[in-house]
Each structure stands twice: as C-alpha cells, then as structure tokens.
Amino acid sequence: MPPSGAQAFVHRRPILCFDVPTNEGTRMTMTLITLLKRRDGMSREAFRDYYERVHRRIGERVLAGYATRYVRRYLTPVAGDEQSCDADVVMEIDFPNEATRDACFAAMAEPMTMAEIMADEEKLFDRTRIRTFTVSTKESCLP
Numbered sequence: 001m002p003p004s005g006a007q008a009f010v011h012r013r014p015i016l017c018f019d020v021p022t023n024e025g026t027r028m029t030m031t032l033i034t035l036l037k038r039r040d041g042m043s044r045e046a047f048r049d050y051y052e053r054v055h056r057r058i059g060e061r062v063l064a065g066y067a068t069r070y071v072r073r074y075l076t077p078v079a080g081d082e083q084s085c086d087a088d089v090v091m092e093i094d095f096p097n098e099a100t101r102d103a104c105f106a107a108m109a110e111p112m113t114m115a116e117i118m119a120d121e122e123k124l125f126d127r128t129r130i131r132t133f134t135v136s137t138k139e140s141c142l143p
Helices: 044-063 098-108 111-124
Strands: 006-010 013-017 030-036 069-074 089-095 131-135
Touching: 030 098, 044 069, 044 089, 044 098, 044 111, 089 098, 098 111
Parallel strands: none
Antiparallel strands: 006 013, 030 089, 030 131, 069 089
C-alpha cells in the first residue's frame, strides 16, 4: 500500500505524488546549493578538469561523515560560450538535518581545514562571487 498521497495512472503505469509531512518522523534532508564562478582567465574545460581532479576530492574528504550527497552541475550557456554567465557550476550538498550541517561547518572552520579549502578555492574560483542558499523543494507530479 502506498504512503498517503495521490496516485494517478498514465498509460497503465502508476505515478505516485506525495506531500511529505515534516512532523511525522519522516526523514528530511537539508540541502545547500552554492553558485560558483571560475576565476578570470581560466577556461571552462580547465575549470571542470581541476574541480573534478583536485577540489572535488577535498570536498569529499571534508564532507565525509556529514553529507549524504555532493553533486556538481556544470553550466553551459544555451547560446554558446560567448554569453556571460554568473556561475559555472551549481554545487549541491545534502545533509540529514541542520545539526549535522552545523557540525560539518564547525569542522570545516578548523584553521588547517579552512586554510586548505581557501588556498584551493583561490586556484579555482572568483571567491567574491560565491553564493550559498538553503533550498526548499516542492515537486509537481506531471502526467
């Protein structure tokens, strides 16, 4: 039996849509999204290569034990490379809850860890343009 919610049938295949309650012991996720811009003079290809070869590994090490998901979504303007863009990658990090996120941030703030992160960010990002957001998600069920 499916959880409470609406069930619709399209082409004889069930599609389930749920409004997940927040107060019934349901596992909730705290998602952060960060918009990151590559530093001036760095090509899109060099940026992606360095991020995946080097910076990603720092993130994985620092986030291990805290985050449940770490995703990088690289952006390419539809109109081509000539179009100006405010971000080159959207980074998504999921935490099981706010307390775990806060514990992760506290661990990242330790002087040696923060120095390592900042030194590598200088090689990769325009740090003046980094923007981070907490995400609230509502999902539509489409036929």
